[in-house]
Amino acid sequence: MTVMIDTGNYIAAKAAVMAKPDVVAAYPITPQTTLVEGIANYVASGEYKGEYICVESEHSAMSACIGSSATGVRTFTATSSHGLLLMHEMLHWAALARLPIVMCNINRVIGPGWNIWADENDSISQRDTGWIQFYCSSNQEIFDTIIQSFKIAEHEKISLPIMVNYNAFILSHTSMPADIPRQKEIDDYLKRYRPQWNLDCDNPITFGNIIGTEHYEKIRRAMQDAQENALRIIPEVAKEWKKLFGRFHGDLIEKYHCDDAEYILFSMGAIGAESKVAIDNLRSRGIKIGLARVRTFRPFPAQEIQNLAKNADLVVIDRNISIGYEGALFTEIKAALYGKSDAKVSGFIAGLGGKDVTFTNIENICKRAIDGKTKGSTWYGFEGAN
Amino acid sequence: MAIKDLPIDECLLTGNAACPGCPATLGLRLVFKALGKNTIMVVPACCTAVIESLYPHTSFDIPVMNIAFEAAAAGASGVEAALRKLGKKDTTVLAWAGDGGTYDIGIQALSGAIERGTNFIYICYNNQIYSNTGIQRSGATPYGAWTTTTVGGKTEFRKDMGEIIIAHHLPYAAQTCISYPEDLYGKVKKAKDIKGPKYIEILAPCPPGWRFSMDRTIDMGILAVETGAWALYEYENGNMTFNGKSKLILENKIDRKPVEEWIRQQGRFSHLFKPEKDTTKITAIQKNIDQTWERYRKQYL
Numbered sequence: 244m245t246v247m248i249d250t251g252n253y254i255a256a257k258a259a260v261m262a263k264p265d266v267v268a269a270y271p272i273t274p275q276t277t278l279v280e281g282i283a284n285y286v287a288s289g290e291y292k293g294e295y296i297c298v299e300s301e302h303s304a305m306s307a308c309i310g311s312s313a314t315g316v317r318t319f320t321a322t323s324s325h326g327l328l329l330m331h332e333m334l335h336w337a338a339l340a341r342l343p344i345v346m347c348n349i350n351r352v353i354g355p356g357w358n359i360w361a362d363e364n365d366s367i368s369q370r371d372t373g374w375i376q377f378y379c380s381s382n383q384e385i386f387d388t389i390i391q392s393f394k395i396a397e398h399e400k401i402s403l404p405i406m407v408n409y410n411a412f413i414l415s416h417t418s419m420p421a422d423i424p425r426q427k428e429i430d431d432y433l434k435r436y437r438p439q440w441n442l443d444c445d446n447p448i449t450f451g452n453i454i455g456t457e458h459y460e461k462i463r464r465a466m467q468d469a470q471e472n473a474l475r476i477i478p479e480v481a482k483e484w485k486k487l488f489g490r491f492h493g494d495l496i497e498k499y500h501c502d503d504a505e506y507i508l509f510s511m512g513a514i515g516a517e518s519k520v521a522i523d524n525l526r527s528r529g530i531k532i533g534l535a536r537v538r539t540f541r542p543f544p545a546q547e548i549q550n551l552a553k554n555a556d557l558v559v560i561d562r563n564i565s566i567g568y569e570g571a572l573f574t575e576i577k578a579a580l581y582g583k584s585d586a587k588v589s590g591f592i593a594g595l596g597g598k599d600v601t602f603t604n605i606e607n608i609c610k611r612a613i614d615g616k617t618k619g620s621t622w623y624g625f626e627g628a629n
Numbered sequence: 630m631a632i633k634d635l636p637i638d639e640c641l642l643t644g645n646a647a648c649p650g651c652p653a654t655l656g657l658r659l660v661f662k663a664l665g666k667n668t669i670m671v672v673p674a675c676c677t678a679v680i681e682s683l684y685p686h687t688s689f690d691i692p693v694m695n696i697a698f699e700a701a702a703a704g705a706s707g708v709e710a711a712l713r714k715l716g717k718k719d720t721t722v723l724a725w726a727g728d729g730g731t732y733d734i735g736i737q738a739l740s741g742a743i744e745r746g747t748n749f750i751y752i753c754y755n756n757q758i759y760s761n762t763g764i765q766r767s768g769a770t771p772y773g774a775w776t777t778t779t780v781g782g783k784t785e786f787r788k789d790m791g792e793i794i795i796a797h798h799l800p801y802a803a804q805t806c807i808s809y810p811e812d813l814y815g816k817v818k819k820a821k822d823i824k825g826p827k828y829i830e831i832l833a834p835c836p837p838g839w840r841f842s843m844d845r846t847i848d849m850g851i852l853a854v855e856t857g858a859w860a861l862y863e864y865e866n867g868n869m870t871f872n873g874k875s876k877l878i879l880e881n882k883i884d885r886k887p888v889e890e891w892i893r894q895q896g897r898f899s900h901l902f903k904p905e906k907d908t909t910k911i912t913a914i915q916k917n918i919d920q921t922w923e924r925y926r927k928q929y930l
Contacts, residue, residue: 265714265715266711268706296707296710300738300741303700303737306696309694310696310707310711311708312711315715442694449684452687452693453678453681
């Protein structure tokens with residue numbers, strides 16, 4: 244093992260290359276660029292020996308990944324914001340075709356106006372594409388999650404693509420240390436991908452042709468079953484990873500001081516990491532509060548949330564908004580609790596457009612919720628308030 | 630090669646879902662004969678996605694990956710890269726798309742794949758319309774032609790996709806037509822043995838789309854070539870060669886037939902003849918073809 248001190252993107256590039264994908268097809272977009280540049284450097288140095296296709300758009304990036312994965316080889320890509328949105332059609336395609344592509348998405352604001360900072364509306368708006376979605380909160384977690392994602396995506400009971408999300412700049416361009424296992428350890432952990440089906444001249448099958456309703460419904464149901472399988476398999480993988488490499492970032496949810504908590508804060512991504520400091524500070528003042536950092540937004544960990552809500556009221560911070568309603572995590576948590584819990588749930592929108600969300604902000608959010616000074620969904624820090 | 634010498638193997642199976650008189654199936658049959666079974670095919674939204682037949686059946690005896698409308702060339706790039714990693718260098722990657730998926734929505738992915746030197750054959754079967762969606766105009770639809778979105782006849786001339794492709798200076802590009810099976814077979818066979826990106830466009834007269842009787846598909850292709858509305862040529866290593874009758878036309882060894890002989894037999898141009906003859910538009914169509922051949926002579930003779 245070595246320690247690599249580098250930005251989230253370069254650490255993601257390292258993880259991607261160590262997973263030995265046969266094909267990477269990608270298109271540059273800020274703030275993902277240093278990730279694909281990192282892979283290009285590994286191509287130049289010979290450390291990456293796969294095919295690297297520099298396509299002419301994100302739509303083509305995902306289309307090329309689909310072609311490669313359907314041919315039966317391990318495939319990786321990365322994008323952000325508008326790039327992810329341009330892929331939208333092919334995100335559905337990859338998931339419906341059950342192709343275990345792994346992709347990093349660096350969460351960035353959607354324009355107009357142009358803004359390159361952190362915001363999770365890009366990936367939240369791809370919620371229904373059938374992809375598994377992870378949200379990371381440190382560079383170490385980015386590394387570990389990318390490697391784990393190949394294992395999960397390629398699992399015979401899952402066979403779905405995975406999006407590894409992390410916040411623009413806060414993680415993508417911030418250096419942190421990460422433990423990097425030896426290549427042999429990764430090779431032992433991540434066996435060669437063996438597809439359940441692929442384009443094969445010795446077994447000529449037509450994939451994706453016209454399909455009647457009765458078969459189409461089965462395809463959708465099988466995808467749902469696969470996501471439900473992932474609810475079980477993701478924790479198994481996290482547990483195995485802890486045993487092999489000694490690190491654990493939570494499974495579906497990372498729980499921090501939740502056992503005796505009267506209040507539990509829910510957040511994702513970089514705000515999730517910042518929240519730990521806020522929890523420590525609030526606890527030092529005698530408030531029994533814990534943190535539940537949601538790692539997997541899809542599949543959604545409804546059961547775990549129901550368990551956490553048994554003895555605590557919940558506070559939810561969203562770095563996204565479903566315009567016309569409220570933050571997506573807030574909505575989904577309430578839906579998970581419907582008819583199963585009396586817990587009070589307060590929702591806050593914070594950090595849109597890359598606005599800083601500090602531990603002090605998070606403490607204020609929690610205090611407002613605890614004081615009962617909230618109603619439905621609240622925009623925190625709007626126009627300099629609070 | 631004579632027709633009787635074509636390989637006997639068939640990868641286009643019987644019972645497929647094509648219309649009677651369909652030019653795409655004529656083309657597919659010959660393309661499969663030229664490429665053989667060691668071929669992976671990528672098909673975007675187009676008539677062929679229907680011709681393949683309904684899941685769980687297929688009418689093609691080679692592996693096929695369907696992909697979104699604009700994505701054929703990009704999808705093929707991924708297949709090709711994966712095959713290289715798997716050491717399957719002999720497998721041909723074929724992207725097979727219509728004119729809508731090539732001239733219009735797919736042109737970006739196609740241009741990118743050619744520019745990257747992707748080792749594949751991209752074939753556009755050009756029936757000059759979005760036929761699968763029910764006969765709408767495309768960038769390949771000729772001036773004056775009726776479609777469901779150009780109800781009074783198209784008011785613009787088609788783009789010249791062949792020349793757009795040639796501007797990429799790729800190893801091989803060709804235009805052919807289903808009415809000339811030896812020409813078509815020979816060009817696909819040649820492309821198979823060339824490394825890098827290859828582009829072949831097949832003129833495919835569509836009976837329901839062009840509004841002619843299903844037994845006249847071949848005639849409509851022959852007339853397109855004889856009137857110069859379509860040219861048979863190949864571009865190889867920077868050199869342009871016209872083939873068959875198109876060569877004779879280019880060299881002034883035979884006269885082009887008036888375009889009226891071609892268009893008056895197609896219902897899509899019937900408004901140019903009934904209730905009265907629209908001489909202005911017919912002359913415009915003829916003039917456009919004349920200018921195209923003048924340009925061909927200047928550039929390629």
